[in-house]
Amino acid sequence: MSSLSVIIATMDREEELYRCLDSIRAQSRLPEELVIVDDGALDVEALRLRVPQGVEFQYHRKSPPGLSASRNLGARAARGEFLLFLDDDVVLEPNFIEEISKIFQEDRAGTLGGVSGVIVNRRPRPRWFRAWAKIFFLDRGRPGELFPWGFFSEIGIPDRVVDVDWIPGGLSCF
Structure with missing residues (x-):
């Protein structure tokens, strides 16, 4: 799979976001980039400490709040060929990014529109x-x-x- 950016829109859910970031850090295949769009007021340096080493990090604070606008801002800012959108309370299984990468690689005909996972x-x-x-x-x-x-x-x-x-x-x- 080519480069992948993870985009997370969040607002005032620090603990949930930290769990999400910890699950990204535990991935068997790391993303190339992490983009966080914050409609609240998170501590950027605390977030930066949770970003896996070697993963580019972008933080955008915006107002007024709005999920769609936050995701759109994240999509515009991201540099990856593939964009993985996560809610801030999603905790990924350790091989999630690796598995979706395989699915895109196997799509030789280029007919795949998107991939999701199972919310258990x-x-x-x-x-x-x-x-x-x-x-x-x-x-x-x-x-x-x-x-x-x-x-x-x-x-x-x-x-x-x-x-x-x-x-x-x-x-x-x-």
Whole structure:
């Protein structure tokens, strides 16, 4: 895989962000760059100490707050060929970046739009929501389906690479 930049938008969630950064530092394949866009007031030097050695670091403080604007700023500032967007509370498995790199390398036809991972600590949907989804055909059996009316089906926890219509914004690589 060519160069990869990790972009994290954050606001006033220092402990969660530190756990996220620790999981990046523990990766079997490190990113080339880490871009943090802060809508709050984090201690930049404390952040810098958590950045793995050899990884370029960019910090941008911005106002007013807004997740989409923060991600867009991070994307414009990043220099990597591939951009991995993480929510500040995401904790990656130690081989996550290595595994998504392999998926992009195997895409010889160049048809891959993006890659995500499995969010394992999500709370399951309440029983009433699952029943409602069945009644209104929001779960037609294909994981990650985006319906014409704007709803989408759950991706679940696949045991292989699956083709989906959408991926979660807080754990996505393009």
